[in-house]
Amino acid sequence: MPLVKTWQLIAGSAVAGLALSAVTVASAGPWDSGQRKAERDRAASWSRAGGADHVTGAALPEPAASAPGVLPGIGPSAPAGDRPAAAPGGSEALAGVLGPLLADRALGTVRSASVIDTATGRVLYESAPGEAMTPASTVKIATAVAALAALGPEHRIRTAVTPGAGPGQIVLVGGGDPSLTAKKKSPAGSGGSLVALAADTAQALKAAGTDTVTLGYDDFLYPGAVRHPIGRNDNIAPVTALTADEGRPDDSVSGPVERADDPSGDTARAFAGLLRERGIKVTGEPARANAPAGAQPLAATHSTPVAGLVERMLTHSDNDIAEALARQTAVAAGAPASFEGAEKAVTDKLASLGLDVNGYRFADGSGLNRADKVSTRLLTGLLAKAADPRHPELRPALTGLPVAGFTGTLRSRNAGTSPAAGLLRAKTGTLTGVNSLAGTAVDPSGRLLAFAFLTAGAPDGPAAEKGLDKLAAAVATTP
Incomplete structure (x- = not known):
């Protein structure tokens, strides 16, 4: 592996502080x-x-960055003097780059975006962030967070x-x-x-x-x-x-x-x-x-401990593990471990973490069901919650994300000479007419950012994926 790629991969994990602590085997009882x-x-x-066979919606107007704010439910966890300061004009810089990229017609007829600073909760860029859309496999991030919160990483x-x-x-x-x-x-x-x-x-x-x-x-x-x-x-x-x-x-x-x-x-x-x-x-x-x-x-x-199951599920987009984890979340809640019981258990567990889940659906754990509905704001909120030092039990939801150009479903994306290779980790999502990407990136100033992009109605899936990769790369490389 070239030296520069090795350094990028290390930086993408070390700067973000994503090392997974060892897990302890639970003892067997009666x-x-x-x-x-x-x-x-x-x-x-x-x-x-x-x-539904496909997702349709009105054509998206030219995206525009929102005014800087703080994502509800995600806030500073350390004294102000200990937190990295948000770069002046950071949201304006991202808006200048992400706006034109998000307007690419290859992304389809409906597009939504959210980018936040995980340390402060500050919104750096968003476009239609509350739009409930079919997430495809990016819903596995919600499944991961719910299962880790309900069961613990060592279970x-x-x-x-x-x-x-x-x-x-x-x-x-x-x-x-x-x-x-x-x-x-x-x-x-x-x-x-x-x-x-x-x-x-x-x-x-x-x-x-x-x-x-x-x-x-x-x-x-x-x-x-x-x-x-x-x-x-x-x-x-x-x-x-x-x-x-x-x-x-x-x-x-x-x-x-x-x-x-x-x-x-x-x-x-x-x-x-x-x-x-x-x-x-x-x-x-x-x-x-x-x-x-x-x-x-x-x-x-x-x-395998739940931490390992979560990581494998996210890295390889494993649908069987995803459905099992959703049902285990129901078992932990004392609810029927059915598709319906798992949906309620996942919803309730995420709400208990302070996340706004009103108007969204987790009809399955894998994202194969088009009835799933989430928003980019919820996805970045989930990622920020997993990065919060107050919730170390959720960290595998980050460490399991594929690394661009290196592992899992991102092995061949943002690879080669891409400046984002090794600097971002993300969960992919693909159904016919649905393309999504959500994860984390370390920007040039060393901040860990969470991003999410949901799209629908793209006529060419591979072209939509390339558009999403450009958006994620911009998050990782824009000063």
Whole structure:
């Protein structure tokens, strides 16, 4: 890697103070039946209704910078003498650069922008910042902040095996771990391991003198429809509380691929095979069954910590992790862990952080649903909240953002000779006719700025992405 690029990447993280502190593994305790929402009457059919096919709106007038102000809910967290001063005329300088770029017709018919100083909350530039628009995958920033606030960065999601209701029965209980894998060596790093869980379960059974069992599986933690409202789609598996390897039939760990129709059943069958390999006879086919309330686990495995799940979700725009985190936010709130319950839980959690969520929707956690509605002002508010020293638990919402020209979905954007390579981190968002970008940038004076750009109605997606990249680069390079 060229020296200049290495320096830029370090500067983009170090100046912003985005180093992630180590996380501690949560210890395993008795299986908490109160965290499991049993539901036998699952939906008879999966919802296939999607959002609107496209987003339209009136043509945007020539953008203009707002008068300098302070974003509501985001304010100074240190004495005035300890805070970096806002550069005189900073908003005017940005307006002079961003205004013409935002007016580019390649961005579509509806455009919104917000740029703020995260340390002071000062608004440096905005255009239609309160407009509720379809955010696509930039809504994952909201999912990340809500999950981190609700669960904490160190929380791990448990998958357990408990005794069943009858003699010789055991139950595999899904906790909703999106990192759960059935592979001997996880291709995506640490996480819940069915292989390790099978080994520990076999050891416990043999110690109790049992070598033959029937296997049930409990995925009732997530009630309601399991299929995303967009219907069958290679970008997301059915959302269940017991899914190994995101329902992928191959060794892929990201990107679109045809998914399993029955991830819960497939996971249970894979677990039965792993038990057999370890000398435990499993009779019959695994069947859905409720784990007895209060049952002590025979063995358990735990997910990657929430901090790591958030970072992976943002870096690779992982839809399966996003939906799992939204539902885990509902579980933490004691709400039904369904699409509807997750929407309410995410909304309530963000409101509890002092963010104005009136008029906005979080219809899913991934952004695949066009019913999602947020504004650029809300997105920059979320980013500023994650940068606030008073909320260190939210920091992974920043450290997980892809680095321009280097990682994840920004690896090939603002790359090469771009002056913004390594200096900005952002979450991309793309649906047909919808293009968005939201993240942070270190400007030439060393300030950490949060920016968000939402657009709709672009006739050429790649051209719109280039327009967004120019806007983000201007935020990072304008004095």
